[in-house]
Amino acid sequence: MSILSDLIGDLKTIYHLAKPVQGDTHQQRLENFYSTQSADYDRFRRRLLQGREELYQTLANGNEDGKIWVDFGGGTGANLESIGDHLAKFVKIYIVDLSPSLLQVAQARIANHGWTNVATVEADITQFSPPEGIADLVTFSYSLTMIPDWFAAIEQAQHILRPGGTIGVVDFYVSHKHPPQGWQRHSFFDRNFWPIWFATDNVFLCPNRLAYLNHKFDTVALIERMGSLPFLTGLKVPYYIFIGHK
Numbered sequence: 001m002s003i004l005s006d007l008i009g010d011l012k013t014i015y016h017l018a019k020p021v022q023g024d025t026h027q028q029r030l031e032n033f034y035s036t037q038s039a040d041y042d043r044f045r046r047r048l049l050q051g052r053e054e055l056y057q058t059l060a061n062g063n064e065d066g067k068i069w070v071d072f073g074g075g076t077g078a079n080l081e082s083i084g085d086h087l088a089k090f091v092k093i094y095i096v097d098l099s100p101s102l103l104q105v106a107q108a109r110i111a112n113h114g115w116t117n118v119a120t121v122e123a124d125i126t127q128f129s130p131p132e133g134i135a136d137l138v139t140f141s142y143s144l145t146m147i148p149d150w151f152a153a154i155e156q157a158q159h160i161l162r163p164g165g166t167i168g169v170v171d172f173y174v175s176h177k178h179p180p181q182g183w184q185r186h187s188f189f190d191r192n193f194w195p196i197w198f199a200t201d202n203v204f205l206c207p208n209r210l211a212y213l214n215h216k217f218d219t220v221a222l223i224e225r226m227g228s229l230p231f232l233t234g235l236k237v238p239y240y241i242f243i244g245h246k
């Protein structure tokens with residue numbers, strides 16, 4: 001693809017990120033937001049959503065053969081590409097999402113790769129259980145911040161995970177003003193600016209999702225970082241990688 005068409009794609013995406021999201025239901029709002037961006041989604045988000053490959057590769061490496069993986073809010077399924085041959089060792093991977101446009105991209109990706117153990121499911125995360133009844137691994141990559149009932153989503157993950165199962169989350173957040181000892185404390189600017197900035201796109205940054213994950217699961221790893229943003233040189237947004245066990 002040429003530099004010019006990449007630039008046009010970026011400008012289109014920025015326009016859709018800036019315009020108000022419409023719809024009466026959560027699914028309508030998601031589809032209104034994503035249907036016009038799905039073709040450029042993967043290229044643009046590669047520079048925006050950091051830490052995804054690191055999390056997925058770590059989790060895929062750490063799992064034995066024959067496991068069931070539920071990727072909550074899996075979108076286009078691009079994250080699965082980063083785990084390479086490890087994908088084959090999972091008996092089933094479900095990409096659960098409410099956006100038909102992003103799932104269409106995922107279906108094309110599954111067909112192109114010939115992944116016979118990967119299925120897409122159009123469903124609300126808070127309602128989904130795999131047909132097998134349990135999962136060994138549940139992931140949320142930048143989806144928790146977009147789910148209004150995020151506490152219900154975390155509870156659903158805990159509900160479907162087998163005892164000892166693993167949850168992996170990567171997402172934007174901001175810290176509490178007084179975070180737990182050993183956790184990062186973000187500046188006044190970061191704590192107030194980023195939640196307002198992202199709320200335009202119905203992405204809600206707060207300290208509570210990470211606190212709830214830490215409360216609900218045995219924390220195995222917590223990494224807190226500042227990530228860069230396309231076209232916003234000099235600004236850094238906080239994100240975390242969380243791995244826990246039920």
Ligand SMILES: C[S@@+](CC[C@H](N)C(=O)[O-])C[C@H]1O[C@@H](n2cnc3c(N)ncnc32)[C@H](O)[C@@H]1O
Nearest residue numbers: 073074075097098099124125141142143146147
């Ligand atoms: C920022 S995108 C991330 C997609 C993908 N995980 C990635 O890393 O590129 C958030 C995703 O969460 C999905 N989503 C948000 N709320 C959802 C819900 N309640 N049930 C299912 N999917 C949801 C959106 O449709 C979207 O695909």
